[in-house]
Amino acid sequence: MSDSRMLRLYVDPAWRRAGALHSPLLFPFWGNPTTEVSLFAKEMFDSYPMNTRLFTVTEKINEADMVFPPYRHSWLLEHDEALLRECVRQAEETGLPLFIDGAGDVEFPVGIENAYVLRIGGYRFLPEKNRIQVPAAADDLLERCAGGRVQIRAKREGEKPIVSFAGWAELTLTQTLRTVAKELPSRLRTVVDSRYRAMRKGVFWRKQALNTLARSDKVELRAIKRRTFSGSAKTAGAPMRRLRQELVDLVLASDYGLDVRGDANESTRLYEILSLGRIPIILDTERNLPFRDVVRYEDFSLIVDFRDIKRLPERIADFHRSVRPDVFEEMQRAARAAFVAHFRTDAHMRHIVRQLEALGALTGNR
Structure with missing residues (x-):
């Protein structure tokens, strides 16, 4: 055309x-x-x-x-x-x-x-x-909530990397039992093909990732774990604008933002992190990353395979230790640029x- x-x-x-x-x-x-x-x-x-x-x-x-x-x-x-x-x-x-x-x-x-x-x-x-x-x-949170100017964060040499997360990460016992029962067919398939593990509900992956990071001494986790989905007035546990501003402030005060799938094998959080000019840590649950044929995600993110989730803190720490300060800052600019050019x-x-x-x-x- x-x-x-x-x-x-x-x-x-x-x-x-x-x-x-x-x-x-x-x-x-x-x-x-x-x-x-x-x-x-x-x-x-x-x-x-x-x-x-x-x-x-x-x-x-x-x-x-x-x-x-x-x-x-x-x-x-x-x-x-x-x-x-x-x-x-x-x-x-x-x-x-x-x-x-x-x-x-x-x-x-x-x-x-x-x-x-x-x-x-x-x-x-x-x-x-x-x-x-x-x-x-995903909305442009930099324009909507943070004045529209990218706030480049300098690399703090010798310090633990700060990883942030804010979102739905808890289920009640009833919700857990209902979800596990619903997932039973795909869980049984994991016996012959480990890729089907990726089909677990996003909240389970978020909980596992957060627990793994919290137990580690290699990273500093700053997390706000919510019991409900905060993107709808029907389920948000507090005023939606307040919850969104908490997310924005948390991400901007961090080196990296944790991105884990939601109910779909996709996450609005990825694009919100990019919109704020921060580097996402993408837990890759066999995701179809959009526009992968023309967008080089490695220029602005760290991708960790879900089968390596137990080593998530080490992967983040190793990456942070090896990245040069100028590259760390350039990745933040690339994150923001990718959001505007491709993902908004x-x-x-x-x-x-x-x-x-x-x-x-x-x-x-x-």
Whole structure:
């Protein structure tokens, strides 16, 4: 697709459903209906919408490159499968590919011919045809909460590296038992393939990582462990803005920010750390790191395989000891630059179009 030709998504106005939350790709055209319950998401998409210089929606199917169901795949499966079938029918009759927003904590198989699907999670050892990998949406915390200026942190030679974490890291006994029962099929598969261990719920990985770091004398851990998810007014244990500011202050006062998967095999925290110009420690649970083909994560992060979690303190300490002071500071600048150029929501569409082109989805449709 040339710079002068936009990606055109066909959306029939009759597909709109009153009261339903449409895909964020449609926020620039249909408005941002996100409620105060998800206040941060509303502010984020209002400030950093998808780049409409690269795509648009059309009601004329003969002008379109792809057919786009206006709601996320999980919502359609639960609430309106008839609408999904109608979108599939339109795509089949016109010979256009189908573009599905399948982003979310839970990903359901699509199983539709000539369909391309947005995802935020998944596992490298379980490839999916026509997957379009995107980051979890994350706000620019430097602009939102820290004055907009990168605060470069000098390396403190001879001192222990400070690692920060703030987030959901505790489950009740009932939650634990329920989750373990739900994970039983994947846990049994670990007997023959250790990669399936990566499918454990993110809170379990966070708890193990934090306990490992807390017991070590090689790093200094500064952690705020929460009992609930703090990104929604329905579950936050205190005012959301206060909880977010605690996170920002903690990360900025640290050398590294710990990033561990959430319910999806992905983490908003990674991009929040990058937005603040800090170096993330990424626990790699077979994650599909977005835009890995063009983004060199090693320039701004330390990646540790989940199978090496018991050596997490040593890996961090060894890295910190070996990195030169000038490189340590440059990695912080690179972290911030990567967030703005690639991972902030207003940068996603360039990579979405690029991946669609690479997969051949946009060849000869118009």
